Amino acid sequence: MASLKSSICFNSTTAGGAARISSYHRTSGEVHVIVGPMFAGKTTALLRRIKSEGSDGRNVAMIKSSKDTRYAKDSVVTHDGVKFPCWALPNLMSFRQRFGDDAYEKLDVIGIDEAQFFEDLYDFCCTAADLDGKTVIVAGLDGDYLRRSFGSVLDVIPLADTVTKLTARCELCGKKAFFTLRKTEETRTELIGGADVYMPVCRQHYVNGQAVIEATRSVLESRKLKTDTHLEVASVV
Numbered sequence: 001m002a003s004l005k006s007s008i009c010f011n012s013t014t015a016g017g018a019a020r021i022s023s024y025h026r027t028s029g030e031v032h033v034i035v036g037p038m039f040a041g042k043t044t045a046l047l048r049r050i051k052s053e054g055s056d057g058r059n060v061a062m063i064k065s066s067k068d069t070r071y072a073k074d075s076v077v078t079h080d081g082v083k084f085p086c087w088a089l090p091n092l093m094s095f096r097q098r099f100g101d102d103a104y105e106k107l108d109v110i111g112i113d114e115a116q117f118f119e120d121l122y123d124f125c126c127t128a129a130d131l132d133g134k135t136v137i138v139a140g141l142d143g144d145y146l147r148r149s150f151g152s153v154l155d156v157i158p159l160a161d162t163v164t165k166l167t168a169r170c171e172l173c174g175k176k177a178f179f180t181l182r183k184t185e186e187t188r189t190e191l192i193g194g195a196d197v198y199m200p201v202c203r204q205h206y207v208n209g210q211a212v213i214e215a216t217r218s219v220l221e222s223r224k225l226k227t228d229t230h231l232e233v234a235s236v237v
């Protein structure tokens with residue numbers, strides 16, 4: 001009886017407690033993750049989902065990283081040119097403030113494109129889906145060009161209702177492509193580019209391609225070393 005009384009007091013006297021209890025009655029959110037290599041149609045799948053939610057009468061918003069300015073600053077654009085308006089932001093936690101509290105409250109579905117660029121992806125998905133009842137659809141690269149986990153995309157898999165790994169077509173043999181091969185010598189993880197820099201490849205061509213790229217790099221480096229040595233010798237003489 002004593003415990004019942006104290007719980008009634010808690011409900012009726014603390015505004016924070018009441019707010020927290022009302023959030024339990026809200027429809028719970030969802031997290032869906034779409035991953036795959038470049039050119040696998042991740043953005044297309046995300047846009048299709050967002051558009052169909054929108055035509056079902058749900059309020060939708062799309063976010064992309066402000067780092068990615070390849071096609072347009074305020075639109076998500078697929079590699080084949082389909083466009084959708086979006087918020088280009090440096091991080092996800094600024095979204096609610098930029099979007100406005102009232103508008104955020106009314107929002108049902110949030111799409112996040114190129115999610116590997118957002119460091120606060122995990123915290124954002126937790127808050128949006130667990131506390132605010134939003135459906136969050138995340139699309140991004142699962143791995144970088146060295147097939148290492150990219151950004152926080154894999155961290156949100158334990159939060160997800162569904163995970164979809166899409167495949168592309170290997171540019172060299174036409175089989176299913178699971179990986180992204182970088183065609184240039186550049187070694188930064190975040191090198192934003194399109195078909196000029198990257199190509200989707202199958203496992204065999206990934207392994208062969210990496211071997212060719214590494215061999216080329218070591219030949220170039222040994223040449224550079226030789227040139228440097230010659231220069232040093234020349235300057236001594």
Ligand SMILES: [Zn+2]
Nearest residue numbers: 170173202205
């Ligand atoms: Zn192949």
